[in-house]
Amino acid sequence: MKRLDTTFVQGPTARVWSRLRPPHDPWTLSALVIALALSVPVVVVLASILAPASDIWRHLATTVLPNYVANSLWLMLGVGIGVTLVGVATAWLVTMTEFPGVRWFDWLLLLPLAFPAYVIGYTYTGLLDFAGPVQTTLRALFGWSKSDYWFPEIRSLGGAIAMLVFVLYPYVYLLTRAAFINQSVCALEVSRTLGRGPWRSFFTVALPLARPAIVAGLALALMETLSDFGTMQYFAVDTFTTGIYRTWLGLGEPIAAAQLAAILLLFVFALFWIERWSRGDRRFHHTSAYYRRLPTRHLAGGRALLAFAGCALPVLLGFVVPAIALVVWTADNIELALSTPFFELARHSVVLAAVSAVLAVLIALPIAYGLRLHPGPLTSFAARIVGLGYAVPGAVIAVGVMLPFTWIDTRVDGLMRVTFGVSTGLVLSGTLVAVIFGYLVRFLSVALNATEAGLAKVTRNMDGAARTLGAGPTETIARVHAPLVGGSLVAAGALVFVEVLKELPATLLMRPFNFDTLAVRTYQLASDERLAEAAAPALAIVIAGIVPVVLLSRALTRSRPGHG
Amino acid sequence: MADRRPGLSIAGVTHRFDVLTVVEDVTLSIAPGELVCLVGPSGCGKTTLLRLVAGLEEVQQGAIAIDGTTVGAPGRHVPPEARGIGMMFQDYALFPHLTIADNVGFGLVKSDGKARLERVRATLHQVGMEAYTDVYPHQLSGGQQQRVALARALAPQPRVMLLDEPFSGLDARLREQVRDDTLHVLKHSDAATLMVTHDPEEAMFMADRLAIMRAGQIVQAGRPVEVYGRPASAFVAQFFGQVNQVRGYVSGGAVRTPFGPVTANGLVEGAAADVLIRPEALRLSPIADGGEAECAGKVLASRLLGRSSWIHLCLGGQGGHGEENEPAEGEVGHLHFHARVHGRFLPAEGEVLAIQLDSAQVFVFPAAAPKS
Numbered sequence: 001m002k003r004l005d006t007t008f009v010q011g012p013t014a015r016v017w018s019r020l021r022p023p024h025d026p027w028t029l030s031a032l033v034i035a036l037a038l039s040v041p042v043v044v045v046l047a048s049i050l051a052p053a054s055d056i057w058r059h060l061a062t063t064v065l066p067n068y069v070a071n072s073l074w075l076m077l078g079v080g081i082g083v084t085l086v087g088v089a090t091a092w093l094v095t096m097t098e099f100p101g102v103r104w105f106d107w108l109l110l111l112p113l114a115f116p117a118y119v120i121g122y123t124y125t126g127l128l129d130f131a132g133p134v135q136t137t138l139r140a141l142f143g144w145s146k147s148d149y150w151f152p153e154i155r156s157l158g159g160a161i162a163m164l165v166f167v168l169y170p171y172v173y174l175l176t177r178a179a180f181i182n183q184s185v186c187a188l189e190v191s192r193t194l195g196r197g198p199w200r201s202f203f204t205v206a207l208p209l210a211r212p213a214i215v216a217g218l219a220l221a222l223m224e225t226l227s228d229f230g231t232m233q234y235f236a237v238d239t240f241t242t243g244i245y246r247t248w249l250g251l252g253e254p255i256a257a258a259q260l261a262a263i264l265l266l267f268v269f270a271l272f273w274i275e276r277w278s279r280g281d282r283r284f285h286h287t288s289a290y291y292r293r294l295p296t297r298h299l300a301g302g303r304a305l306l307a308f309a310g311c312a313l314p315v316l317l318g319f320v321v322p323a324i325a326l327v328v329w330t331a332d333n334i335e336l337a338l339s340t341p342f343f344e345l346a347r348h349s350v351v352l353a354a355v356s357a358v359l360a361v362l363i364a365l366p367i368a369y370g371l372r373l374h375p376g377p378l379t380s381f382a383a384r385i386v387g388l389g390y391a392v393p394g395a396v397i398a399v400g401v402m403l404p405f406t407w408i409d410t411r412v413d414g415l416m417r418v419t420f421g422v423s424t425g426l427v428l429s430g431t432l433v434a435v436i437f438g439y440l441v442r443f444l445s446v447a448l449n450a451t452e453a454g455l456a457k458v459t460r461n462m463d464g465a466a467r468t469l470g471a472g473p474t475e476t477i478a479r480v481h482a483p484l485v486g487g488s489l490v491a492a493g494a495l496v497f498v499e500v501l502k503e504l505p506a507t508l509l510m511r512p513f514n515f516d517t518l519a520v521r522t523y524q525l526a527s528d529e530r531l532a533e534a535a536a537p538a539l540a541i542v543i544a545g546i547v548p549v550v551l552l553s554r555a556l557t558r559s560r561p562g563h564g
Numbered sequence: 565m566a567d568r569r570p571g572l573s574i575a576g577v578t579h580r581f582d583v584l585t586v587v588e589d590v591t592l593s594i595a596p597g598e599l600v601c602l603v604g605p606s607g608c609g610k611t612t613l614l615r616l617v618a619g620l621e622e623v624q625q626g627a628i629a630i631d632g633t634t635v636g637a638p639g640r641h642v643p644p645e646a647r648g649i650g651m652m653f654q655d656y657a658l659f660p661h662l663t664i665a666d667n668v669g670f671g672l673v674k675s676d677g678k679a680r681l682e683r684v685r686a687t688l689h690q691v692g693m694e695a696y697t698d699v700y701p702h703q704l705s706g707g708q709q710q711r712v713a714l715a716r717a718l719a720p721q722p723r724v725m726l727l728d729e730p731f732s733g734l735d736a737r738l739r740e741q742v743r744d745d746t747l748h749v750l751k752h753s754d755a756a757t758l759m760v761t762h763d764p765e766e767a768m769f770m771a772d773r774l775a776i777m778r779a780g781q782i783v784q785a786g787r788p789v790e791v792y793g794r795p796a797s798a799f800v801a802q803f804f805g806q807v808n809q810v811r812g813y814v815s816g817g818a819v820r821t822p823f824g825p826v827t828a829n830g831l832v833e834g835a836a837a838d839v840l841i842r843p844e845a846l847r848l849s850p851i852a853d854g855g856e857a858e859c860a861g862k863v864l865a866s867r868l869l870g871r872s873s874w875i876h877l878c879l880g881g882q883g884g885h886g887e888e889n890e891p892a893e894g895e896v897g898h899l900h901f902h903a904r905v906h907g908r909f910l911p912a913e914g915e916v917l918a919i920q921l922d923s924a925q926v927f928v929f930p931a932a933a934p935k936s
Contacts, residue, residue, distance in 0.1 A: 461653040461654070462659060464615075464657065465659075465716070466659075466670070467645050468649050468651040468671075468726075469671030471671075472645050473643075
């Protein structure tokens, strides 16, 4: 039967088959090994569905699960509408109109990305709760007392949606903005010459053309929404991430936690699929050196003011106000902020982030080279697995890492005790190995994307040119690749560094006993209602978070040479 | 040149990507100082052959030798950096992080600083780019980038120069100028040059010899005048531009055409034949009053194309040859032909002209199998 089959295998099919043979080259092989290792947590979590449903699971399923699903859906709906409105409107204003300050907003609008959602959540709670400056001022101004007035409760589902919209709209903004810029100017002009006004052109031409980008940005924002733990926990909005945390640490039921994680993963995969599908097979290359200035509409008077306000508001709410609050609170507690425990936290964070960043870049390099030198189903499969990691919420990864690591640790420990009479303890699950592995699962795709983008700058013909000009493979890497890709590797490392610094749930669940980081401490202090004390570590995280924003905005300026 | 030892020789090279054969049994040799153009439609394997010569692909079957030394054969692969070749890429592939001078000097690491600088300056001077040494590639126009790429490939004085569609990125007007300059620069060097292009006119402009490639095979090679004047197949004849095509049958050693019988070049009696008539082969002349022409056509339209004129002619009801034409090609019930006349010749629409055939521009081939 097999022999018969091969005679029918011809043309493109045969090509695919011949590429599916086991890889001989080290690049493809290492890419596959890495991808398989990184896929372990997700596989473990998904496999937990097969575990027999325990009593605790039946209990969860009847009591809290419907609540988790409902809250997740409400969150996705609210955040989805919010980020789409803010993201698309600001992208349109910045790319297609002209008003005072528009060049600044181009990158200012990205600043909220520097805020992890949980930090902005704590900050706004500190500002808006009963004891906060806003309500205190109101009471002082009007002489109200507690029962005299109504004030929206920030720590609610609606508040959580608002917090997430404040910090997640830049995903939609960024991708939509790029779509508007890359959009054929002609399509818009054709629409205008066919008698449609600028507004109708926007709704009938520009918006539909940008739809894939909007959907992709939306999907990314919603993935972040599902991953969020800190805001939900603090605002007491029960979702899957908080449920996983409670089931595992509170109830001590890792299998049930994994089963919750598996359901969350299904949501995430749906979003992931939507994002891929909307992006299609398009690759983003800077193929053309030609640039044409977009026909921007000059706004004046009231319209300019409206546009200005429309762009300023998201920046104010998503960055300026919380940043000022953090700075003020830090200054109020300056002696506490500069104390030894703070530097201890910072050191922990920096060591973790730096080790993860270096490892991520070192691991991303062979995969990126594998993709370049041996493009084929195996390498792209490996890259896809790695890319999946970013979509997986930190809480899910934590469960998926800790379950197998603990299992291995107890087996190894038991074996060592039986054979040698020594206890090895928890070498994997009880140390930084687990945390760093978890970070790699989640953030390797960040490093891979940046590395790939860097390598894409070196075209195949540049390799060919270097070789025919007498440079051997090593010399080509040293003289052409290194200078062209080096910057991207630094960027890749910086992005992973910051992501690790910001990551809360994975760190919280996997860190070794009493190993606190800036993110963990911020969370703990906020949970203890010591918001002012939480300001210093939170501010440190935000300042680090500005680094990728700067990198992004530099890339943006380059994508728009006419406005350099 | 033929008596000199070939600078580059390709012998029986066949190359496959998986199951797809892209180069099939190609044999070609180029003398030092000679410029050979590899022409063919896109996807015919030209670029792959170039990459094989460069050493960017490994030879699977056959052999490639430079100056008599085998550099590529199964089991014997001299890497590109050790072959002493210069290659110019279609997208120029300039290094964006290096200045023009550093780009051109990239292949000159073996020479010391001063000699290197001298060589860079001389090569840039040759292509007229000496004023741009400290500029980066993205600051240059397409034509300037092309010159720099040429200079970079030439700087190490390679024995073999390979050019992959070197002018395709330039607009038409600039292309003519750059083409001319490039030809002089290349003829000035003593390299054996293999240039790939899909443009037959460009190939004829540049080449000492042409090699026409189709589906991985060289279907004809020779001096441009030979290839153009004695095409070996209908494919080659058609490759140089639009031709008039008439199908007929060999009878009495000739094929009947609307313009009279054409010698059947030894085709079998009764065989179907395609007669290819270049537009230049139609000699048009006015018919004197009351005169009678053996073959006449009515002018449908005439256009001045600059150096020549292009006349659309209709041969209808003249001896009832209409049914011999492929129904898909002709006007209904008529035969539509094109004639090219040198200079300005613009007969009025509807005018009837006498047509004579220049048999040197008429080619007879066995009829191609009808396309399914």
